[in-house]
Amino acid sequence: MRQLVDFLAELAENNNREWFAANKQTYLQVHKYFTEFATQFMDGVALFDASTAGLRLSDCTYRIYRDIRFSHDKSPYKTWYSIFVAPHGKKSGYAGYYLHIEPSKESFIYAGIHAPTPTLLRSVREEIIDHGDIMMQSIKACKGFELSRFDVLKRNPKDFPEPTPYDELLRMKDLGVIKHLTIDDICHPDFLQRVLADLKMAQPLVAQLNRAVDYAFEEMM
Numbered sequence: 001m002r003q004l005v006d007f008l009a010e011l012a013e014n015n016n017r018e019w020f021a022a023n024k025q026t027y028l029q030v031h032k033y034f035t036e037f038a039t040q041f042m043d044g045v046a047l048f049d050a051s052t053a054g055l056r057l058s059d060c061t062y063r064i065y066r067d068i069r070f071s072h073d074k075s076p077y078k079t080w081y082s083i084f085v086a087p088h089g090k091k092s093g094y095a096g097y098y099l100h101i102e103p104s105k106e107s108f109i110y111a112g113i114h115a116p117t118p119t120l121l122r123s124v125r126e127e128i129i130d131h132g133d134i135m136m137q138s139i140k141a142c143k144g145f146e147l148s149r150f151d152v153l154k155r156n157p158k159d160f161p162e163p164t165p166y167d168e169l170l171r172m173k174d175l176g177v178i179k180h181l182t183i184d185d186i187c188h189p190d191f192l193q194r195v196l197a198d199l200k201m202a203q204p205l206v207a208q209l210n211r212a213v214d215y216a217f218e219e220m221m
Contacts (some may be wrong), residue, residue, distance in 0.1 A: 001037075002187050004030045004081065005103045012079040012104035020077060031064070037192065038083045044196040045097050049203050051087040051210065052096065059089030079104050087210060093120055093217075095176070095209035097199045103183055109195055110148060111202030112176015113209050123216035124209060125160060125170055131208070132166035138205035144198060145177035175209065177202055 007030045011020070020027065038061050046053040060083050068074050079102055086096025095113035100106070116124065128135060139147060151173040156162045160170050169175065179198060185191065 009103045015075040045085045048200045095206045107181040110178045114174045123212040127212035142177045142201045145179045148178040150174045
């Protein structure tokens with residue numbers, strides 16, 4: 001993992017096609033390593049969450065090349081590696097398990113739902129109202145994690161009047177738990193096993209969120 005970390009750090013300092021071309025062989029070695037790592041990660045997640053079994057690598061991983069057509073940032077390459085394992089893949093709308101390695105900024109693991117559509121988010125909020133006590137227990141069971149706060153409203157959303165015991169959860173537009181990683185964490189010989197053990201604690205939370213997603217999809221049929 002050290003070579004991958006070092007490559008990403010150097011790429012962040014030299015995010016241009018000339019440098020990338022000159023270091024293409026290193027990239028190919030790093031990419032091969034991460035592909036093998038990602039496959040083991042997916043297999044490990046499937047052992048404690050069978051709903052993710054049978055996914056392909058392309059269902060869960062991302063290309064290093066950035067789409068710069070509509071972006072002010074014309075940097076051609078991503079400076080991170082990531083993987084998102086969720087039922088039916090990364091674009092399914094389901095909650096899942098995410099690993100983000102970006103030594104130049106922030107590395108972390110995350111378990112939950114990210115950027116749900118309005119329909120899915122409403123179903124998640126209804127699940128909070130109906131079974132918020134169970135969700136709070138599942139969040140507390142994720143030792144070493146904290147509640148993520150990527151995108152939070154200042155007040156409860158429309159049709160969810162205040163106060164409730166779960167106002168903090170209702171105001172979140174993403175819902176999950178996050179654990180930050182250091183470079184030493186990432187380069188530890190048991191990194192994969194440690195990450196999988198951590199994410200396993202979040203399986204009840206992910207299952208509850210995905211029950212809400214299932215309800216929403218059923219209503220749309």
